[in-house]
Amino acid sequence: MTPIPRHSQIHFYKDGDIELLVEKIIFRVHKNILTLSSQFFSGMYQSATPSVEDLTAISNTGISIPRVELRGDAAPDVEKLLSFLYPNTYFEISWGDVANLLRLADKYIVETLTTACVAFLKRSYQEEPLQALKLAEAYQISSVYKESSKLVLDDFEKFFYEPRNLEGLSRSTQKKLKVQRQQYVEGLNKLYCVTVDRRFPPLTAEHLRTKFEECVKDICTFPFHSPSYSWMKLHQVDCSKHFECREELRRLKPFIHEKIVSFFGGEYELLAWTTKAPNYDAATELSYPFIELRDD
Template identity: 75%
Template sequence: MTSTESSNLPRKSETHFYSDGDVELVAEKITFRVHRNILELSSQFFKEMFMSAKPSAEDLVVISSTGKTIPRIDLRDDSAQDFEKLLSFLYPNTFYEIGWDNVSSLLRLADKYIVESLTSACVAFLKRSYQEEPLQALKLAEFYHISSVYKESSKLVLDNFEQLFYEPKNLQGLSRTTQKKLKLQRQQYVEGLNKLYCVTVDRRFPPLTAEHLRSNFEECVKDICTFPFQPPSYAWMKLHQVDCSKHFECREELRRLKPFINEKISTFFGGEYEPLACSRNPSSASTPENFYPFIELRDD
């Protein structure tokens, strides 16, 4: 056998080549000898394939040590590295940690081979880690229809709109529909700031109270409405920090301050505002938690 012929032969996987395996899978000239029952239990794709397909003589290979004949399947569309990731997740003797460097390829494999356990593990990773890479999480959530991750990651993308949205490469992999939703939500927020700039504390508060409120409120509005505009979460936090309770602890009218501010936010900014799910910085009595606008994964 020449060196050229030898190099064209499939090589054994260093991780997933089991002597008692009863099926071989070949990806990029790497052979994985694995167990049919593990594939069937884990993957609806392989379960249906093994039930319906009968290998031809060309698809069979003889194990030299035992003389046993087992089927060999050529995986033409998958890299050996990616398929090894899938097997490492499925097999109990190996451990494969999901991270940002592999979650995209793992979701693709889970979707292609209908591996529900891997899909669930990837979704769980995105739910707890979306704050690290919100734009990447948003893209994956849209493509694989993960509505909860789509909603939460959109909050942080909107909150960092200026930094993320005006770099063309950042938009690759994001549909025009989602781009449009983000732009509209951002536009509504900016228009709301312009309206808020013209607001003064109204006469529902007593004159002396209103004077303190007006001063604090106008200072806050100047802060968040000065270009470049502050993020929506910062605007929410600052508006809800407008407080004169130190001066008027017993005045009933001060209880109307929060509804007054919420009314202005809802009227001018539109939509809903929520805190982040699984926030790493939960609010305390002295520090109100930031609230964010969001978009949702819908067809409209």
């Protein structure tokens, strides 16, 4: 026996003038809300006409309301979409919803929902960087792709330990991440080799040379530290309390920056959007390697 469709408990408005059927749930809504929100719904309403069964079911009211079945969607997801669109209901995007909402926003061309989902990812990508990277690639969100890649690269072993973690990432993105990680490891090896040979950096102050070599030994000993930690340690080498080191340290820092960039094979950046945080301090913020959303 075929289940009888039932009304949505949230979005079934008596004065609605179009019905959406999703998994045996009927949403009676308003065409003006849909057409103002979505190009897809606008075109859909213009072509929607009531079937004979629908007309029979509502003949006692004397009103014919077109009904359209939305296939391939889950009723709870459509309910959340409508809760986003309607001003009388409140819905807050979460990690449990953002993937489905981005899919619906893309499918039905709801630009305001896409914008809200992107804003959520920008606020929250640090909580789930791998998930954010997958969604950013799937929906071509270049800013989130770049920022989430920084955190994935910074904790590479954690994310790449389980092959199933990579499901949903294209081979292209996986390759970019692995290449960037390999460049980092090779950079550490180069740094270690030239340091133990005492050809880099050309320091005359024994205390400063010892300080620098301790730093290099720390970051180049397996298991390797994260790229952001290594970058911070190298750029914070300091012994300015020693008078004989001050001038040499002033000349050393730009030299370190130039060499490390050449060794690691790319630029490092702060995380975007952190400068707006209330406790932001540029001097203590970490810098990260990254990949970008583009065709290589």
